[in-house]
Amino acid sequence: MIAKDETGPTRRTVLKRVGLGVVGAGVVAAVGVPVVKNLTRRDPPVTSLPRTAPLRIDQVTVVDPRDGSRSPGMTVVVRDGRIASVSATKDTPAAKDIWTIAGADRFVVPGYNNMHTHVLQEERASLFLATMLAEGTTGMRQMAGDDDLLRYRAEGRLPLGLHAPGLLGMPGDLLMPWNAGSVEEVREEITRQKDLGADFVKLISVDRDVFFEAVEWAHRQGLKIAGHLPPSVSPSEAARAGYDSMEHLGTGSCLWIESSSQEETLRGQQDLTGPVPGWFANLPFAGWLFSTDVVTNMTAKMLINPAMSNSPESVGLMRRALDSFSETAAREMVRHFAESSTWQTPTLVRLRTQYLADHPEYDDHPWMKMLPARTVSDFREVRARFTALPADTRATYRQYYDMSLRMVKRLHDAGVPILTGTDGPGTNPADLHTEFRELAAAGLRPLDVLRTVTTEPAAYLGRTDRMGAVAAGMDADFLLLDSDPLEDVKNFASIAAVVRAGHFLPRQQIDSVVEQLLAAAP
CATH class of the missing domain: 3.20.20.140 (Metal-dependent hydrolases)
Structure with missing residues (x-):
């Protein structure tokens, strides 16, 4: 499949050359590999997210991109993959059935x-x-x-x-x-x-x-x-x-x-022709x-x-x-x-x-x-x-x-x-x-x-009721940053943890997964 998405005339020039080159090389040679692949390819396994446990993150500064505000000393509570509440830590009652994490005055922003x-x-x-x-x-x-x-x-x-x-x-x-x-x-x-x-x-x-x-x-x-x-x-x-x-x-x-x-x-x-010759694009197998x-x-x-x-x-x-x-x-x-x-x-x-x-x-x-x-x-x-x-x-x-x-x-x-x-x-x-x-x-x-x-x-995407802010009712996709993102875009990379669909993932854990996948890559 042509996967990469490149820019304008360049892309068209590339495809023109490839189109002519493929025809010149012969269709028979082009057919072999895809047929073998289709005969041997297996569908990937079914993948699903595990269930989440209730989560509470205390003492963080919630950054709201909608108005640029910072709200320090806040607690974010997550249940069933959604943000259940965002309130002042001092006013949030304790609960025994929830995993509680010390936010240590980090900054919370919506996920990118x-x-x-x-x-x-x-x-x-x-x-x-x-x-x-x-x-x-x-x-x-x-x-x-x-x-x-x-x-x-x-x-x-x-x-x-x-x-x-x-x-x-x-x-x-x-x-x-x-x-x-x-x-x-x-x-x-x-x-x-x-x-x-x-x-x-x-x-x-x-x-x-x-x-x-x-x-x-x-x-x-x-x-x-x-x-x-x-x-x-x-x-x-x-x-x-x-x-x-x-x-x-x-x-x-x-x-x-x-x-x-x-x-x-x-x-x-301008060259107003299409990405491949018209006669080639109209062939049944093109x-x-x-x-x-x-x-x-x-x-x-x-x-x-x-x-x-x-x-x-x-x-x-x-x-x-x-x-x-x-x-x-x-x-x-x-x-x-x-x-x-x-x-x-x-x-x-x-x-x-x-x-x-x-x-x-x-x-x-x-x-x-x-x-x-x-x-x-x-x-x-x-x-x-x-x-x-x-x-x-x-x-x-x-x-x-x-x-x-x-x-x-x-x-x-x-x-x-x-x-x-x-x-x-x-x-x-x-x-x-x-x-x-x-x-x-x-x-x-x-x-x-x-x-x-x-x-x-x-x-x-028409999803302002589900994403784009850290607030009650939003999807629990947000980040904990070590530094204030409103001060410098460099601070966008100071990621201490990612909350993905309600799952709390420390940065070290994600980095470890990356290293394992890299080591196993063919």
Whole structure:
């Protein structure tokens, strides 16, 4: 399955090359591996959370992201996976039937929600899920699914046990030319996915008329729709159509073209073709072929950094768009986002590894220890090729990322809702706390960043009655921090313990599970 979610023209270029390459190599060779896999694959076992015991945590400071308040000297009582009460410790009566923990004046915040992850597609899913929990992630939006993953969820077969975040939402198959090649097909596919239990629709690249029909039909089915933007649809057009969530700042150069004083000229120079040749996308086996591990393996190295597949022409177009940036045009575009409540999930941590791949931070990043040796080798090879790119190309990429940070601040200042996501785990460093750091570098205050990972996800999902705050009646998914998160985003990582669905998990326990899974990884 094509699992990784990358940015704009790069992604399309990669898939074009893969499509032609697969056809050239011959279909027979491509069929072998998937057939063997399907004959030998076994469904994963059923997984469930154990029952919880009543829990009481005394003497903590409860931080409420909704209003930025701190309430010291509080007790949080948890029963049956829900928060039963939050009250002053001095006023909370003692009880013999409850496990009581001394909070020692730590700070309690809602659990973090990673709103763009691909973790359930990973071979080492259990390891990465435990790593996410260690980062304080108690909820996640899985951004790509398929029929099997939807069935596994319905049957309780996803690896979502005690040491994993909860699943907040998952789509079915990504909307692409082979399953959404026409208005009729996209209706059928969205309806099919809803029947299978998809929570929302994820769109990658379709024709212009199909895009607008996909948005309307998803909404008719009661589903949100999120993802990339086809090059034939401008960001403002997508916002006005009701596109719910735009990922990776729209992908590619689309935001910068619309923010350019030369928009009309640059838009006329865009490559408006789809991700694969039309004749190939329409072949009967195209969709199946692109869902197999053959193509995934072929594209793995290219998708480590899609910027490496950019043509000189696309880099030149990007440079001209950035150099002709218009504050007036950008303000108008952002206004459409705000008026249409078009949510943004920037995934800065992913854009950073793509456009700043030569940064010394990636010489020997701690993330690498969790990846298979071959993946680490591929990452280093691709990174070496990036550092050998022409200086003006890398300068354009640095400018792209700097402008992305500034755009995030513009979005926030205009009231455009922002969600935190990493686009990981994948083959690149994609930790949540680096995303926090980058959001702060963009100019967001610690409270603003905290909201992107707590209250904003709750609002986007329509679950403000169950998540986004530590209060009576909320799900018992929260963190104990050693340091005040409202003082510095660095303190978001000072996790002493995670309460996940009412289970109290000290950080040392989660770290121990991570180490065990890492040692057992193939």
